Amino acid sequence: MPAVSSPSESSLAATAPAGVIHDIGYRPYAGPRLGERAVAWALFVTGLRNCFGLGRSGRSKILPMGLLGLMLLPALILVGVLVQARQLLGLDEHIVAYSTYPITTQLLISVFVAAQAPALISRDLRFRTITLYLARPARRTTYVLVRLASLTVATLVLIGAPLLLMYVGGLLADLPLGRETERFLAAMVGAVLLALALSCLAALVSALTIRRGLAVAAVIVVLLVSYTMVTTIQGISMESGHEGVGEVAGIFSPYTLINGVQVFLFDSPAATPTPPTGTGMGILYLVATAVMVLGSVGAMLARYRKVSG
């Protein structure tokens, strides 16, 4: 059959309106309408993607993706060294412990949280997009909790990714499976707690201002200044023999606090000069963590109750 159209066919094609969009009028929607759970999930996924710049402008991908790369780089090098030099140096465990990795990279984590919490929280207040959310079925409590969840999981990805890389690398280097798994899981519990504490604090600070730049600076100051002051006090207290002061000071920065919790709960290697000693101090660390997280969530909910849209 030759692929040649008859003259009548081609003239028909020429007269047929090509590329014209017909106004088919307004079509009502008769499909399903999902409940609050599905709405919350959609909000969570969008928020998580936005934290890494996905679904936003190309420029907003640079910082979070770059930080994720920088977080993974040391872990990659450590694993490389471990695999190459395990026999040579007689190593039978990771050069840097899982539990101390987040505190070693705390600057990167702080910058990530300080950049993304305002992007997620202050943005809706600044552009007043919050009005559009409040005018939809989900309750404002749901909005606040879902926003916190997105930020927490994004931070967890940042903290947990290098730990996972170290874990997999360690197994490839023939480190004992049982011991590594135990240490890795303990470190992941710590990562979850750290992500939660950092996100809640940063979100609260971001919710107090509608100026994004101000929020970024405020979160940086809160996280970095508290960490610097705590480590300074801990250093002095250890030198001067007042370890108790340093132990109490440790609860005032999320990084030293969560590291202390890991030391207390899992006997992980400490990353601070004065980790909590004794059950009483350990429980104080646990309570401080709970207060930090729940207090921030409570303050967030109270803050949003005043937002009228």
Place this chain on the structure above:
Amino acid sequence: MGVIETAGLTKRYPRVTALDELDVSVADGVTGLVGANGAGKSTLIKILLGLVPATTGTAHVLGHDVATEGARIRSLVGYMPEHDCLPADVSASDLVVHMGQMSGLPYPAARERASDVLRHVGLAEERYRPMGGYSTGMKQRAKLAQALVHDPRLVLLDEPTNGLDPSSRDDMLALVRRIGTEFGIAVLVTSHLLGELERISDHVVVLDSGRLLRSSATTDFLHKTGSLLVEVQGRTDADRLLGEALAAAGLHVRGTEDRMLEVEVHDESTPDVVRDVTVDLGLGLVRMQERHHRIEDVFRDGGAGSVQPV
């Protein structure tokens, strides 16, 4: 039962009473809500959405109580805020899809609906650009699109023509009219400009300092005044000639600023008399129409001095 029913609705803030014993009933079609800035329009809308509790009184939207069924109401109602509410670094397409999902539409349906409503509001290729670079007209269209994406049964449009130039304003008003008629969605549209609502509303509610000043069908406002507006041409002093001839025929005639004549209607034969006299004089009859009041005339008489006419 109307689309919106309020009874004794009152909202008091510590310093000011925003709404005072408001009894309003809104039916299908387009309803205009008029009032000066601060008359209580936005407060009323927030109460209707269940976002702000009323101090006393009740309000029902689509048969649901605003005090207890806010979430249900918000799933059936679309809201276009007066103020800017668009994130600068997101495209209209992405925002409208997301807001569709926030109203409970599954993602594929939200995408399809978003594409549909963006076409209806007239956002073409620019829907894929970040909204920070939009003109005011484009922003208003995007705001309207997000209010329509979930196919609501009622939309609350707060000052949709705010900040628009005359031609964009006409487009927006035509669109609002289409929503109320073709789309079959009830519309409550606020404005501080009466002339706008006169053109598109079936019904007008006037608020003044939180109180109901008047609520009537637009046609009631535009009742006949009992006079004819006549325009003739053919000679330079055509209107004066005709005026004298009509006065001689026993009609009350008054000249207008733009060289037309306003003729009082005695009975059904008055238009015929005007026609015949014009023909006898050899003039051309350009126009003869019943003269209507405009809404603003009614309110000027009614004493709503704080309402600005167009």
